Amino acid sequence: MDQQADIEFAKEDALSVLGRRGFMTLFGASMAGLLMSGNEVEAGLFGSRAPVPGIPDEWTRLKGRDVMSYARYIQGMKLRNVTPYMVIAPHFKKRGSVTNDLPPKSQWRKMKPTLLLVDHMAGNMGAPIKEIVSAYRSPRYNRAVRGKSRSFHMQNVAVDVTFHGASPWRAAAMAKKLRDQGKYKGGVGRYSSFVHVDTRGQNADW
Template sequence: MVKSLFGALAGGTLAFGQTSWLFGKDETGSKTETSKTGEGHEEKDSTPTAAELDKMGKEYETFLTGLGLIFIKPAEVLMPHYKVRGKVKNSLPPRELWTKMPPTLKVADKLREKLGVPLQAVISAYRSPAYNAACTGAATHSQHMLNVALDLHFDCAPSKVAEAAEALRSQGYFKGGIGRYPGFTHIDTRGKNADWQG
């Protein structure tokens, strides 16, 4: 699945916000993605193909597949777990946190349905504490470290995504956070409502 996602994306440069994405291979032969932000920071994504996922990666992929999501694919959720900031590599969530993500993924899936436009990327999902600390501007107690948050880039204005998320939340579909950022929208299912502008 990851391999097919990269096949669809590897044809050139994607651009959103202040980030341009370039694909290549690292010294191990894994597909890599490097982004340069406006501040000059580099982030590298060494996402293995489906055949290269380790045992835990394959188990997490199976877990995500079992959720029966309509639009959100396991490969899209797996990608952010292989990003590197500086010398800090992100990781898959610990097994005990796996069951925290399904409510947020269901909100993302419903958003995709409601918006009627493609999901371009899951920018961020679970973040290890070390990786979160390496993310400039990340909250010290980020919901990403609890595996209940997603940063999503849909093929429409982030304001439309936030409005759709607010509509779902007001209908009682979830309780959680909605963060508006220039290139993406944060959603989480923390259990209480929160709104902010990044």
């Protein structure tokens, strides 16, 4: 029996006992309770509804409430060296006429292992993060920046990052060391100005 049918049967039973006026009062209160429960579930998944420090109001105006929800989710990881601002900033980058976007909600949790990795890299090197150059890329934005057609950035499991006081060579070496210790399985790519790390589930180097 579907939910709508259950509601209709509940209405009929309540009308016979309470009368129409009493029923409407009770039914309205019940529906308000259901809506509140839904909000509580969302709060449980993505943290409180309080604003996240450092997230510009302009970002919310441009991309909606999901910006703050994603920021609260990242904040809930309690990372020591990675801030929500660092992670979300690349989602507002533009190449030509194409602007990047937030990852779909279904992919939010996929970023957590990669952010934990970057957090450990910064802590172990004693090198603060300078910039997260790239995190999630929408398919359109990935094409605009000429990313690989199967880039793990589109799966929200990859980050390109730079550190204060640590070269890409040193950062890549730290990522590989943590991988050798069994902390994760994924890719490490060393470029001239940044290091790429991802938690794809299998090891790769370039």
